Amino acid sequence: MNYDRGTIGHEERLALPGDVAEPRRKRALVIGIVAVIALAAIAWFVFGNKKVEGGKPVAQLPNVTVTVPGRKTIDREVTATGTLAAKREMPVGVAGEGGMITRVLVEPGQWVQAGQVLATVDRSVQTQTAQSLAAQVAVAQSDQSIAQAELDRAQALVDRGFISKADLQRRTATRDAAAARVKVAQATLREARARNGRLDIRAPAAGLILTRQAEPGQIVSAGSGVLFRMAQGGQMELRALVSEADLAGIHPGARATVTPVGSDRTFEGAVWQVSPVIDPQTRQGTVRVQLAYDPALRPGGFAAATLVGGSASAPLLPDSALQSDGQGSYVYIVGSDDKVARRNVKVSQVVDGGVVIGSGLNGTERVVRSAGGFLAPGQKVKPVVARS
Template sequence: MNYEAAQIGSEPRYELTGPETPRRRRRWVIAAVVVIVLAALAFFFLRGGKHDGGKAGAPAAQRGGEQLPSVSVAVPGRHLVARVVTATGNLAARREMPVGVAGEGGMVTRVLVEPGQWVGAGQVLATVDRQVQAQTAQSLAAQINVARADAEIAQQEYERAQQLVDRGFISKADLQRKGATLSAAQARVRVAQASLSEQRARNGRLDIRAPAAGLVLTRSVEPGQIVSSGSGALFRMAKGGEMEMRAQLAEGDLAGMRVGAQANVTPVGSSKAFPGQVWQVSPIIDPQTRQGIARVALKFAPELRPGGFAQAAIKSGAANLPQLPNSAIQSDAAGNYVYVIGDGDKVVRRAVTVGEVSDAGVSVASGLTGQERVVLSAGAFLSEGQKVKPVLQKRGG
């Protein structure tokens, strides 16, 4: 380090030179910055103490500028909520008609329908060979002609006898015999006609006909097959094409089920629901499964195939219950609950029992009266006893 002397007046002056001079300047600059920062902090704390009424150490929760979390709440009220029972079961024809041989049978000559076809009442489904029966009918028709000829001769003889008895050539007894002969001849004509009608009716029963209009479900006969009254069902039909679902319900659900209840049926493999209504409720319960059957009537649709499996949602009664959105319902190990806003705008936990779930929301079977302020969302971030700022939301319906 070098020192230089300068003469000012009579006293010498020494100036510091060399590498130590810039280092000292930086130290002074840093010290000045630190002093400024400390002064700013002191000013800030002194000002905050004045706002806190002189209590510089008061917690933020006790300060007048406290920021409470805002939460959306609603008063759910009570709404008419339908009770929906879900069930599964099989699809079937509502009135299934087995069709077999009504007459004496014979060899099938033609089958005129296929499964899936609609037929009318009395329409021929299959024909049976009738050659022998046709010959019998022709023979009976000829017998009618013979009987009519005999009746005509008897009629003529009776008329002549009436003329002769007036002239005294024959007795009244002879006239009476002629009249009896005529009556017998006319009776033989009627007998022959009845025999022919009977044979024609038998021939007509050889054809296998639909007993009513409907949809052909199955066919179990082919041309050349010999059939008789003991052959069983050759066709199965759904009367009018009407279908049904035989929903299996638990004993408790069946107790509240009523005829006429509306239902939506969704077959397996389809996303489309078909409307229907309960037309019959089983009067008995299976002692093994503790279940009963509710039969849901359905209109015909190609997707409704007898023997298929389906799921039904049946509306069974209704009740006035509070309804909430799904976001309002919380759940943990203790069960389902909601948060309501109590006195002093503090959060209170309320245990609830969840009812039916639908597009309109979740119904609350118990736990709420409907007049509480219920937290609609953000319940997972709240805790019981926490003070909040409720923001009331209007609920439709």
């Protein structure tokens, strides 16, 4: 026989069989209480979000935030890419007869004035030729002076009968011929000096030197090609390629923002020319955006541009309202019966304030602002209009 010992005061007694049932009853009571609490929790989760109408539980409608976008005037933006270049690029070569370059006076990136000498060409032979022609002018002028003096003496003697009128006419002709030879010699001298002046390679206008293909000791001539390239006035441009559809909305004077590749800087410009023709292969045209000079704008570089091609009135929605699937972009709208319906839309552009809806909405609809992914078409909701 097993006995349990219990302590009462300082005495010991044997545990009776009836004493074992008491803890069991307590344990069963605790288990029952826990079960009741669990059932109450389950019932709250199942029926807690329902209300009772006519003795029957009815599901409570979920609150859904909606917005009425209306129509806003939004700049129509067109994105494009293209190449940076000088607005007016001027190739500079040999204008004269050429020769050997003796000095190059400029470097790429340097500003020059109109007529400034970029490089000098050896003129030792041409200088001697000019001196010879100057001497011929002096000889001709001396011959003219002698002929004029003889004519003056003959005119003083013709009235006395010492010289005939025919002789006087011959002396006059001699004087005129001498004067003509002076003019010819002077013209030849001026021509030689002009040729010598064209030996130097000069800037045709003020601007920025872009490239240099000339070095001292180089032999150049009229067929040597381009020795320097300049940007007239330092003006730059972006030659952006735009699709045929977008080109129709862009006009000269339209604002543009240009961002060179590899740079986080943006440059403001304006469209100054729109291509009058479309490439039949690519269906694109060129838009030329004028830019002020900046060292970061390097001709030949690649850049992206945002062009403002007019403005339009269209609904503007927050990004959270737009959804998409295999059928395209769509939004959920709440009808007059407070039921959710799907509406397919077309996005025309994305701006800082959200997405511009090109078609599908007229702006008067109640559009689900967010959490559209948890709704289903036909579901009834309680719309709450969002504050602007």
